[in-house]
Amino acid sequence: MAAGSWQDFDTLESFIARQQRLYPHSRGKFSDILRRIGLGSKIIASKVRMAGLVDVLGKQGTSNVQGEEQMKLDVIANQIIKSVLGWVTSVAAIASEEDEKITILHHYEEIKEDQYVVFYDPVDGSSNIDVNVSVGTIFSIYRYPYNQPRPPLERYLLPGSQQVAAGYVVYGSSAMFVYTTGQGVHGFTLDPEIGEFVLSHENIRTPDVCTYYSANDTYYPQWSEAVRKFSDTLRFSDEPRYAKTTCRYVGSLVADFHRNLLGGGVFMYPENPSAPHGKLRLLYECAPLAMIAEQAGGKASTGRERILDVQPSDVHQRVPFFVGCRQDIELYEQLVRQMDAG
Ligand code: AHM
Numbered sequence: 001m002a003a004g005s006w007q008d009f010d011t012l013e014s015f016i017a018r019q020q021r022l023y024p025h026s027r028g029k030f031s032d033i034l035r036r037i038g039l040g041s042k043i044i045a046s047k048v049r050m051a052g053l054v055d056v057l058g059k060q061g062t063s064n065v066q067g068e069e070q071m072k073l074d075v076i077a078n079q080i081i082k083s084v085l086g087w088v089t090s091v092a093a094i095a096s097e098e099d100e101k102i103t104i105l106h107h108y109e110e111i112k113e114d115q116y117v118v119f120y121d122p123v124d125g126s127s128n129i130d131v132n133v134s135v136g137t138i139f140s141i142y143r144y145p146y147n148q149p150r151p152p153l154e155r156y157l158l159p160g161s162q163q164v165a166a167g168y169v170v171y172g173s174s175a176m177f178v179y180t181t182g183q184g185v186h187g188f189t190l191d192p193e194i195g196e197f198v199l200s201h202e203n204i205r206t207p208d209v210c211t212y213y214s215a216n217d218t219y220y221p222q223w224s225e226a227v228r229k230f231s232d233t234l235r236f237s238d239e240p241r242y243a244k245t246t247c248r249y250v251g252s253l254v255a256d257f258h259r260n261l262l263g264g265g266v267f268m269y270p271e272n273p274s275a276p277h278g279k280l281r282l283l284y285e286c287a288p289l290a291m292i293a294e295q296a297g298g299k300a301s302t303g304r305e306r307i308l309d310v311q312p313s314d315v316h317q318r319v320p321f322f323v324g325c326r327q328d329i330e331l332y333e334q335l336v337r338q339m340d341a342g
């Protein structure tokens with residue numbers, strides 16, 4: 001937990017450096033990327049904190065490739081992440097929720113050693129910005145397969161199981177940076193006095209207790225039979241496991257996910273007839289959070305497939321997303337199997 005003495009004091013920077021030392025041959029290129037995302041999120045945190053005082057609130061007056069209205073902060077934060085990653089020589093390409101196409105920084109022919117591809121959602125939950133509710137940044141990092149001949153798009157579109165790191169920053173009552181490189185999940189709280197993310201939650205394990213049920217229930221009439229049964233079980237069942245389950249839904253994925261990661265529960269954004277693949281995007285929303293959930297002892301699924309096994313076919317691809325306690329997500333998968341079997 002938070003620094004009790006100076007001896008225990010660890011920041012995101014020093015933690016990344018310590019982790020790097022575990023790999024004696026590492027040249028620190030990957031660590032550079034994490035550090036730069038840390039810097040970018042501090043800049044975004046300061047913009048979020050100043051919202052209302054400076055001109056970052058409100059609509060930009062433009063739409064992104066998915067037809068969603070862009071908020072000013074979406075555009076500002078997208079630019080911030082691009083600027084912090086732009087000069088890092090180990091970043092081959094970046095892809096954002098706010099940009100139609102992948103931005104290639106180094107072309108295939110130029111790449112002769114390990115480089116990385118970064119996917120990110122600069123401000124997730126941006127419809128909440130104007131009303132002062134928590135938002136977040138999500139990121140996902142893949143090693144670029146430079147020495148494997150593949151069709152161009154397949155060099156970038158890899159299943160989540162191949163992520164080398166994933167994380168998010170939640171801009172809440174404090175800002176918190178949570179990430180994994182496959183060696184557990186670690187959380188750092190921004191100390192505004194010193195401007196550093198300080199290690200506050202080492203090796204997070206999600207409780208195996210279904211404390212929270214998080215879904216937008218207004219879609220209930222459109223959900224499949226399996227989703228409705230699952231929702232009914234979590235909300236109304238008198239089984240001891242669900243007796244104390246309560247509903248919490250912020251409408252900012254990062255905030256909902258973060259609360260459930262620490263307190264236990266299920267978040268879901270299912271498919272429905274008007275959104276046949278759900279709303280959330282695989283590469284910069286679901287896959288990174290799925291990696292974190294699994295690293296913390298939870299599970300993430302579309303209902304029919306592990307999220308980390310889904311082979312992407314498009315940068316902005318959407319998938320149904322069910323994430324949280326292993327046992328509850330398995331219950332949903334079982335309900336889907338029963339429904340499919342008729
Ligand atoms: P965004 O990336 O454009 O902000 O959209 C994603 C957000 C998630 O944060 C949240 O879980 C979801 O949209 C909420 O959607 P809804 O309003 O349909 O419940």
Ligand code: MG
Nearest residue numbers: 121123124125
């Ligand atoms: Mg988003």
